[in-house]
Amino acid sequence: MKTVTNISDLRQQVKDWRQQGLKIAFVPTMGNLHAGHISLVEEAHKHADKIVASIFVNPMQFGENEDIDSYPRTMDNDKRQLIEAGTDLLFTPTPEIIYPKGLAKQSYVEVPNVSDGYCGESRPGHFRGVATVVCKLFNLVQPDVACFGLKDYQQVQVIQTMVDDLSMPIDIVPVPTVREASGLALSSRNGYLSAEEKAIAPALQQNLQWLAQEIQYSRKTSPDHSPDFIGLAKKAAAAIDATGMKTDYIHVSHAHTLQPASEDDKELVILAAAQCGKARLIDNLQLSLA
Missing domain, CATH: 3.40.50.620 (HUPs)
Incomplete structure (x- = not known):
């Protein structure tokens, strides 16, 4: 080289x-x-x-x-x-x-x-x-x-x-994002995490997965109604905060425009950031409702 x-x-x-x-x-x-x-x-x-x-x-x-x-x-x-x-x-x-x-x-x-x-x-x-x-x-x-x-x-x-x-x-x-076995996304910021913080950091991705499952379940059981994107995101944020992290944001958005998701959107992305000790962690999860 x-x-x-x-x-x-x-x-x-x-x-x-x-x-x-x-x-x-x-x-x-x-x-x-x-x-x-x-x-x-x-x-x-x-x-x-x-x-x-x-x-x-x-x-x-x-x-x-x-x-x-x-x-x-x-x-x-x-x-x-x-x-x-x-x-x-x-x-x-x-x-x-x-x-x-x-x-x-x-x-x-x-x-x-x-x-x-x-x-x-x-x-x-x-x-x-x-x-x-x-x-x-x-x-x-x-x-x-x-x-x-x-x-x-x-x-x-x-x-x-x-x-x-x-x-x-x-x-x-x-x-695609490379992850540790725990699900934590690899990041240069992970070097700032203590052993205790690294143990709780995977909760960020875990709650994105929970949120995605809830959205998909809502669409499946009530196809004529839009999932409560904002309400579900607030629940995920509360769960993240309960671990000791502090949620900066968690939003469900259109996968390409990044505008807030609407009931007609089929391709979505959940975007999130949270503070874990000195490290500001970001993560996301794409999902399709088609």
Whole structure:
């Protein structure tokens, strides 16, 4: 695996591959990699000849009360995992390379509607930072395909909408969430969990599954009436809070627009976030009522 830190070296390598007629897949990350990230690289191999990954802790997506300096940096271990997964090129830019004018003077990309609510409401400016850095990385790498994990379902929808709206010739490949045996979604944030907190954290997914079952049962037994999405979500939130976690949000939404679910919607997603000790956990569950 070749590692580059500057834009010119990145573009030269991509140009060489293009001249050979090779297809390129891209996996952007913030490092501190785990099996979930590696599953993105494994999926990328199914769609392209060459795999480019990036590690960049993006300051634009961190809020005022979020400490970017405390984000784990594990570059040596990250490189080892990427090499084992067959990554061809790793791009590791600094903030000065990505934002040479500084954040205050940086042009930005904003994706309306799907960026609103949920994590977008809890973390103002977060998805502006995500969309901006992903757009810039797409311009630098110019991949044919890019892989993103469905653990952050809203982020995937933001990126897909940006690609569609800006007519980017990139196929976005959503990759299923990798979970521990307990059902807890793999996340870099899990490193903040104590042993006691890690024991209760799976309750987030467990209650999403309960909520999905209740919605499906309601639709089956009362097909002419809409399930009580809000009431059932409140019960799930109360159950999550009873474990010692603190629910940030839990909503039943249209799977693509992320608008609140209506009685006519068939494809749904349950989106949730909860604080567990120092870790803010997010998770989701898709379900079909067709």
